[in-house]
Amino acid sequence: xxxxxKQDQVNKAVWAACDTFxxxxxxxxxxxYVLTLLFxxxxxxVWRDHRDAYRDQYGDQPxxxxxxxxxxxxVLPEGASxxxxxDSRHEPGLGERIDKALHAIEDANIxxxxxxxxxxxxxxxxxxxxAQKNDLLRHLLEDFAKPELNMRPSSIGxxxxxxxxxxxxxKNFASDAGRKAGEFYTPPEVSQLMAEIMDMAEGExxxxxxxxxxxxxxxCGRQVQAKYGSKKYAxxxxxxxxxxxxxxxxxxxxxxxxxxxxxxxxxLRTPKLLDGDDKLxxxxxxxxxxxxxxxxxxxxxxxxDKFGRFRRGLPPRTKGDYAFILHMVETxxxxxxxxxxxxxxxxxxxxxxxxQIRQKLVEENLLEAVIGLPEKLFYGTGIPAAIxxxxxxxxxxxxxxxxxxxxxKPGKNQNQLTVDGEGNHKDKILAAYYARQSVxxxxxxxxxxxxxxxxxxxxxxxxxDTFEEAPEIDLxxxxxxxxxxxxxxxxxxxxxxxxxxxxxx
Numbered sequence: 156x157x158x159x160x161k162q163d164q165v166n167k168a169v170w171a172a173c174d175t176f177x178x179x180x181x182x183x184x185x186x187x188y189v190l191t192l193l194f195x196x197x198x199x200x201v202w203r204d205h206r207d208a209y210r211d212q213y214g215d216q217p218x219x220x221x222x223x224x225x226x227x228x229x230v231l232p233e234g235a236s237x238x239x240x241x242d243s244r245h246e247p248g249l250g251e252r253i254d255k256a257l258h259a260i261e262d263a264n265i266x267x268x269x270x271x272x273x274x275x276x277x278x279x280x281x282x283x284x285x286a287q288k289n290d291l292l293r294h295l296l297e298d299f300a301k302p303e304l305n306m307r308p309s310s311i312g313x314x315x316x317x318x319x320x321x322x323x324x325x326k327n328f329a330s331d332a333g334r335k336a337g338e339f340y341t342p343p344e345v346s347q348l349m350a351e352i353m354d355m356a357e358g359e360x361x362x363x364x365x366x367x368x369x370x371x372x373x374x375c376g377r378q379v380q381a382k383y384g385s386k387k388y389a390x391x392x393x394x395x396x397x398x399x400x401x402x403x404x405x406x407x408x409x410x411x412x413x414x415x416x417x418x419x420x421x422x423l424r425t426p427k428l429l430d431g432d433d434k435l436x437x438x439x440x441x442x443x444x445x446x447x448x449x450x451x452x453x454x455x456x457x458x459x460d461k462f463g464r465f466r467r468g469l470p471p472r473t474k475g476d477y478a479f480i481l482h483m484v485e486t487x488x489x490x491x492x493x494x495x496x497x498x499x500x501x502x503x504x505x506x507x508x509x510x511q512i513r514q515k516l517v518e519e520n521l522l523e524a525v526i527g528l529p530e531k532l533f534y535g536t537g538i539p540a541a542i543x544x545x546x547x548x549x550x551x552x553x554x555x556x557x558x559x560x561x562x563x564k565p566g567k568n569q570n571q572l573t574v575d576g577e578g579n580h581k582d583k584i585l586a587a588y589y590a591r592q593s594v595x596x597x598x599x600x601x602x603x604x605x606x607x608x609x610x611x612x613x614x615x616x617x618x619x620d621t622f623e624e625a626p627e628i629d630l631x632x633x634x635x636x637x638x639x640x641x642x643x644x645x646x647x648x649x650x651x652x653x654x655x656x657x658x659x660x
Contacts, residue, residue, distance in 0.1 A: 164303045165311070165320045169193055170327060172298035175291055180282060186328040187275050187398050188282075188295070190321065192237075194405045195257070196299045197317050198229060199237035200306040208309075228413070230263040241300055244293045247285070250278035253292065270419065271404045274397040318410035325368050325402070329534040341371045341444040341497070342532055344572040345542075348581050349442050349495040350374035352544060352588060357383045359439035359491070364422040364482055366392030369403035371442055373410055390415040391438065393422045423478050424453040426462065428486070435462050441483045441494035447536065448499060449475035468512040476502045477512050484521065484545060493523075493546040500527075500541055503613040514611040517554065517603060521545045524555040524588060527615040529563035531570040541615070544588075554606065555591055556599045558619040559584050596620065 169189070176185035205227060209220045224230075235256040243252065257272040282288040298304075306317055326343070355361055355375045363372040372390050379388045390412060394400040400419040407415045418427035430436045452475030457465050464485045470477035476498055483494045502509065503525065516522050524544040531537045539560055562580040563570040573579040587598045599618040609617055 162316050162319055165306075165316055166323045168298075168301055168303035169320050169324055172295060172304075175294040175298060179287075179291065182328055184281050186324070187402075188277065190324060190402060190405065191257070191272070191275055192295060192299055193317075193321060193324065194409065195240075195260075196237045196304060197306045197409060198231060198260070200310075201308060202227070202229075202231040202236065203238075204307040204309050229267065229408075230260075232259045232263045235259040235263075237296075237299065241296045244296045247289060249289045249292045249296075250276070250282065253277040267408065267413070268404065271401045274401055318406070321406055321409050322370060325370070325406075341367065342534070342569075342571070343370065343374075344574050344581060345444070345497065345528070345532060346371040346374040347574055348572065348584060349497075349542060350378050351581075351585060352542075353378070353440045353442060353493060353495055355379050355388060355440050357385050357387045360389045360391060361440035361442065362391040362428060362436075362438040362486060363443050364393050364426070364428075364441070364486070365443045365445040365479065366394050366403055366417060367399055367444070369406045369417065371444060372415075373407070373412060375440055375442060376412060386411075386414070388414070391417075391428050391436070393418045393420060393427055395419075395421045421453070422482060423475065424456065426482065435464075435486050437488040437492065438486055439488050439491045439493070441486055441492070442496070443479060443483060443494075444497040444533075445476070445479040447476065447538075447540075448473075448501065449478075452478050467515040468508045470508060470512070471505075474501075474505075474509075477509055480543070481512065484516070487545070487547050490548060493544070493548075496543050496545075497533075497540050498543055499538060500614070502543075503541060503615065510611060513613060516545070517606055517611055520549050520552050521547070522554050522613075523549055524557065525613055525615060526557045526584060526588070527560045527619075529560050529570050529572070531566075531568075532563065532572065534569070552603050553591075553600050554603075554613075555588065556601060556613075556615050556618040557584060557587050558597060558615050560615075 172192075173182075173185065173189055176182075176188070202224075206220065206224060209223050213219055213223075240249070240253055240256060243249070246252075254272075254277050257275075257277075261268045261270070261272050277292060278288070282291055305311070311317065322343070349371065353361070353375055355378045357379055359379075361372060361375040363369070366372050369390075369392060372392050376386075376388055376390055379385055390407070392403060392415070394403055394417065397419060400417060403417050407413075407417065416428070420427050426435060428436045450473045452470075454469070454472040457469055457478065462485065464481050465478070467481060468477070470481070480496055480498070480502075483496055486492075487494055503513075522543065523546045524542075526542040526544070528540050528542065530539040533540060559580065562572070562583060564573050564580075572581055574581040587594055591600060593599045597619065599620075601618050605618075606613070
């Protein structure tokens with residue numbers, strides 16, 4: 156048996172495939188084409204692998220094999236595979252043929268892939284005129300036909316390789332995309348921290364109301380897999396941007412997350428994750444990294460919200476942070492519900508209606524912890540952020556403040572939380588979170604009375620004193636050193652004068 160293809164080989168090959176577009180099409184456009192073709196190549200290879208295995212087992216029995224293939228996880232219609240497109244790559248009209256293949260796949264798997272490809276067209280003028288478009292797409296098909304991208308399960312061994320490659324691409328696109336990156340990706344180290352704090356259990360349901368490409372949501376599911384060796388859980392999400400929603404659907408599929416429901420739409424204006432009584436569905440775990448301080452979030456309709464999400468106060472018209480927080484609070488299950496949400500620091504101290512909402516969250520004993528993160532962790536913004544942890548079944552009425560703002564591995568453009576090895580930043584935060592005790596210059600367990608004295612301003616420096624006293628200066632020693640340096644300078648100047656005279660200056 157041939158040696159299994161390694162993860163770094165696949166990652167390098169898929170990233171190299173982007174060279175076809177570089178300098179011709181911008182990354183925020185071509186990422187959707189590369190990710191979609193990776194998806195098509197994967198399902199085509201899985202289909203071929205399973206079909207060949209049946210042929211080896213049952214011989215030349217086309218009817219039996221066709222019947223067995225109908226029970227597969229997905230259906231790949233005749234002529235819609237990557238290989239059918241690859242064989243006709245030199246013929247004109249390639250973009251149109253790829254679109255037809257994707258729509259055929261969607262129609263054949265309506266329960267799992269309905270609408271996933273409706274927002275992308277390989278026949279788009281974004282790829283240039285007909286000749287350029289055919290040329291680009293032919294090169295792209297040839298890139299994915301390379302041996303390193305043989306994604307047959309019998310070749311790659313561990314199926315996580317494909318899901319990991321998909322995440323690798325998304326991360327690299329996020330790194331290149333500037334401000335737009337925050338729309339679809341949360342740094343994996345932050346996702347991992349949030350997932351471990353949420354500690355999802357077997358049989359529970361998790362939701363991300365601003366799910367992007369779904370990576371944060373899937374990290375919660377992997378906690379169950381790691382802890383219980385089980386996939387008995389369900390993932391729910393909603394995403395407002397169509398192309399990003401499609402990424403999430405494909406990402407779930409590639410990771411084998413079949414027990415999911417990802418809706419397309421604006422969570423604040425039209426939440427779609429409802430129960431049978433047309434009320435907001437409740438979840439054990441709610442996580443999100445929503446857009447920071449979203450303008451035009453739906454303030455005009457919020458006062459008459461039929462779900463009563465804003466009964467604690469109406470967030471400001473031009474800052475939607477608390478709109479997402481309040482939505483998430485309303486979707487926590489009454490007993491097991493807990494949530495983790497990434498927010499800009501302004502959420503902790505801004506006044507007016509936001510101050511009133513903060514006060515009510517503290518008085519209702521929902522807020523469990525405030526974790527301050529370093530700057531430049533998130534794609535698209537250099538500002539530091541915080542994670543709010545809220546819980547329905549708190550053991551006490553106190554709130555833990557953690558200042559992890561100085562714990563990071565510096566990078567050229569992006570800082571990073573470390574998650575492996577001794578003394579890693581993630582484990583340091585988790586240790587403080589679970590200990591739930593004050594730690595000098597790092598963590599403080601605050602009482603409701605203390606927060607009330609601060610008018611419910613939750614700015615972390617009010618609670619965690621990180622001030623370092625400057626060492627005392629010995630003025631006498633400084634004066635002695637100054638006189639020594641002055642004498643040394645006078646001696647050097649005298650020598651320089653002598654050298655200059657010798658040279659006739």
